[in-house]
Amino acid sequence: MNRSTYFNYIEEKIELLSLRINKRGKINLLDLNIYSETFFADMISILFKWKLKNINAFQQNMEGIDLIDESNGLIAQVSSTCTKQKIEDSLKKEIFKKYPDFRYKFVAIAGNANKLRSLAFSNPHKVVFSPQNDIFDIKSILNTVLNMNIDEQRDFYVFIKKELGNEFDAVKFDSNLTTIIHILSKEDLTRVNEYPEINIYEIDRKIEFNDLTSVRLTIDEYKIYYGKLDEKYKEFDRQGVNKSLSVFLIIKQQYVKLSKNASSSHDLFFSIIDSVIKIIMESKNYTAIPYEELEMCASILTVDAFVRCKIFKNPEGYNHVAS
Incomplete structure (x- = not known):
């Protein structure tokens, strides 16, 4: 079935990227984290029909906040650190005073966020934020892909292949x-x-x-x-x-x-x-x-x-x- 072919390819590429980000982070190689911000912004924008942009394109060095979608009222962070402290550090940022009605989204590109969704968070600026609905990880992203209609899934497959597909395979064998x-x-x-x-x-x-x-x-x-x-x-x-x-x-x-x-x-x-x-x-x-x-x-x-x-x-x- 085309659907399973699309999903299997998407799953493999996203899981591999997440694994590499996690492993390289442990030895302090963070280049993939930097490059992945724009990729994940585009990816979740396609998935959820948002218009997220890298916030540093507008305001340099906004520590702890990565993405903004002014048309949909969203501020998002992409992180390989999937912890309560990471989210609370973001919720303390002064930027939320400038965007008081914006909803906060947290995207974990490594690790499982299931436990985070059941926690209560310190939220000093009273940011619009629901842990159950506004925390994403690779598993929840793939579940969204799995439930796309076939045309949406094909378009998403094309996007993933352009971003994460290899121009050539170094090792292939006759079969x-x-x-x-x-x-x-x-x-x-x-x-x-x-x-x-x-x-x-x-x-x-x-x-x-x-x-x-x-x-x-x-x-x-x-x-x-x-x-x-x-x-x-x-x-x-x-x-x-x-x-x-x-x-x-x-x-x-x-x-x-x-x-x-x-x-x-x-x-x-x-x-x-x-x-x-x-x-x-x-x-x-x-x-x-x-x-x-x-x-x-x-x-x-x-x-x-x-x-x-x-x-x-x-x-x-x-x-x-x-x-």
């Missing part, structure tokens, strides 16, 4: 998974009929056994390519030993890794597809194809791995090959 996707994408799959080699009853039994009835339509849609894919794997293996085996193993590896945190079999199944897509898109030998085709081919490979006993548990006596 057999990508090679088989390219082979499959060149096939006319509209002419494929269901092959007699697979035992439909056994596949249905495995679906029930793994509580995947919600995925049955997807499995039924793509299991018919078992025979076609089998032909392609045989062609692939003529290029060198263990090529198809390496594809099966990388898909199984994703299954094992993702199963640790999956909330349901349904989510796990589609997470494997997303992970396969990510590996392909990041491999050195990937040549771009329309995303819909890429998703279709990745789904075919994942369903095939399910049928062939490579992922998910097999019921006793399972045999996917028809006698």
Whole structure:
């Protein structure tokens, strides 16, 4: 799904930036903090439809206060220090006398702000400030991204990619998974009929056994390519030993890794597809194809791995090959 691709990319980039800011801060390397002020101003402005600007563009050296949105009446601070004292130090600033009706926002770019939202704060200037609603951290920001509509999420993905995406990847590797996707994408799959080699009853039994009835339509849609894919794997293996085996193993590896945190079999199944897509898109030998085709081919490979006993548990006596 495009939505999961957008979110996974956004999550990875923002979490990585937050981690780097935190780690570098511990050894007193603060350059990322400085550069991140403008980035986070733009980022949360997009998320919440604000117009935050770096306050130092108007008033130099405003210690403790970073951002201002005069049209929406907001003053904000971006900080890698996520503590009660940090917020209270900001609320004491004299700038609030100049902007008495402005609401204060605190954005923690490292650390978890859950506990802060339940605290009471010293607020000598009676600044408009609700800890529950006006304190943000990476988790709450990502939750907002997760609940965007698809068009908003795509636009936000483009912004993140421009700001945090790499111009080039220093290390990339060829992937057999990508090679088989390219082979499959060149096939006319509209002419494929269901092959007699697979035992439909056994596949249905495995679906029930793994509580995947919600995925049955997807499995039924793509299991018919078992025979076609089998032909392609045989062609692939003529290029060198263990090529198809390496594809099966990388898909199984994703299954094992993702199963640790999956909330349901349904989510796990589609997470494997997303992970396969990510590996392909990041491999050195990937040549771009329309995303819909890429998703279709990745789904075919994942369903095939399910049928062939490579992922998910097999019921006793399972045999996917028809006698």
